[in-house]
Amino acid sequence: MAGLTIKDIARICNVSISTVSRAINNDHGINSQTRERVLQVAKQFGYVPNNSARNLKMAESNTIALMSKGMNNPFFQGMYPYFQQELEKYNYEFLLHSMPEEIDEGYEAEEIAKEKRLKGMIFLGGRLDYPEAVLGNIQVPFVLCSVASAVSVNMTNMNVSSVSIDDEKEAYKVVKYLIRMGHRRIAIIAGKKHDHTVAFLRESGYRRAINESGIEMDPELIRYLDDSIPEYTEANGYATMKKLLESGTDFTAVFVISDRMATGAYKAIYDSGRKIPRDISVVGFDGIELSRYLYPSLTTVVQPVQKMVKSSVELLRAQILGDTTKKHLIYDAELSEADSVRNLL
Template sequence: MSNANIKDIAEIAGVAISTVSRVINNHPDVSEETRKKVMEIIEETNYIPNNSARNLKRSNSKDIGVLVKGIYNPFFAKIIQSIEEKVAAHGYTMILHYNNDNVNDIEAAIEFVKEKKLKGLICLGGNFSNLNESHFEDLETPLVLASTDLEEERKKAFFSSVSIENEKAAYEAVNYLCKLGHRKIGIITIGEEDQCVGNLRLKGYKRALECNHISFDESSKEIGEYTFESGFDALNRLLNRVQDLTAVFVTSDIMAIGAAKAILNRGLRIPDDLSVMGFDGIDYAKFFHPSLTTVNQPGEYMGKRSADILFDIIKKKKEHQHVILKTELLESESCKKLI
């Protein structure tokens, strides 16, 4: 296997990519048995680490990486554009990489940094709940998480972030539906691959129900992914199971548009038969008919702040920062007040 890469080595050895990286870079926190096994596989496959892994202290790199979770969420488009503009203004080059949904986000980030010798990395979306100190030693480069969230404060000393108050924003969206008179409100949210943001928005949904004296019903929850098709399928499953819903909160606009299409395909009307609340504020939400009521995230500004923070760290101006941006509920045509 002359073209083996670090991922191949990890798969053959049955260990994480980060473990292979630690072996290559002689980190002490690897068992002797694992170290020997990995080194034997490296020799057998004739694996040559990029530019010799021992020279991975990349002082001359002018490349900034942007790692995007999935390829279907148009919310990231404006963020990426604003990051690229900032990166170019600093005389650097942006390298964009889309992570497959089946690949661990932390390991994908480490491999991306190593292979491209990145000077800094911005991650859009993804699940980084299992980040620990050894991962940051492997990365050896400044990291900014944008449009994702970690609930554990102790980990925030190792990276920067630009995010929103996901739980609060979801609470306000569902509370808005409650104030319109809705009491049977379903939710379509994200599953295992987005535990951070998905869990926080689910918490906000539950808290809004509780504050309005509405009991949470597990049967009113469905799981989707960031695609039109997933929202379409999830809404159909939800309505097959629960027939008396009057509204549904969907935790991304792209899923909400798919869900709305499923509603219309059943001969139902929006919002007369079922109100739909989205989340993100993408352009599609405005031009879909009926236009979606949604929670607007400041995507363009999120991208600019992420890049600014990254370059502050690269140029040793500041330590890690954690910025919380405000959201706005955009009222439109997809939600109806009940009499």
């Protein structure tokens, strides 16, 4: 019989297709007589396994995509090796897929899952507050890691697992720390004005801390990024800080919502003839390695990267193995005090 398939063998042997597949792959979990019968029929009719199809199936079962919003973000770059390390523990292949900031990650994921025949995916950065119908179109298990909406009420009520910090709470703690150090005129270099991701949450934490402390909110101290410059970059941190300094607005401390932008802010401060922390105290966010090598070293919020990565992979693996329970893990970050903040008390 030319072109014999496992479906044909299953019909001849009066067994299921899965039984034929297990017999051909030498699975000893089936009845030995059944296995011998299947192998005999396969040999009799010259059955040749479709190795290309088998290899494709193996690729489907092993590939996990990391859907990254912000390929050049040093914080995300620091996470990639940990993801690869954790995935390799379970013999998963690691595919890094970078997405531009303006792209719709929900629909992008739907297409990539089909194109790459993925086993699962982890979203890193960006947001996912689309209707459940959109999420339902992603036909593989997935987990959100460091996605802004993961801590929102709407997201925690949705049928999706997530791992994150509470960006609003951690930003609140930063500003309360500056207030305890005697600062009252505290500026913030936030994200873009109409941002609804982590930038919005961190700005919200800033506003709550100021309001709760009875300090008058000064709109001049809230500075948004330049739309013409890539966000979360040193260049935008420099340009935004430069405008704040040139405005003549009085302040003693600034909360920069990412360490990378804080690097640019440092240069703008020094270019203006001022010193850190003598004239202006600076606090960043993320805890990237670069912050330790700035001068003076940057006080910043350190995210528990390894814990977040490990939990994301474990949640995804549980889904792949059939666990339908959805979990929302929120870790505490740590304020790492260095040399960039002056105590005014």
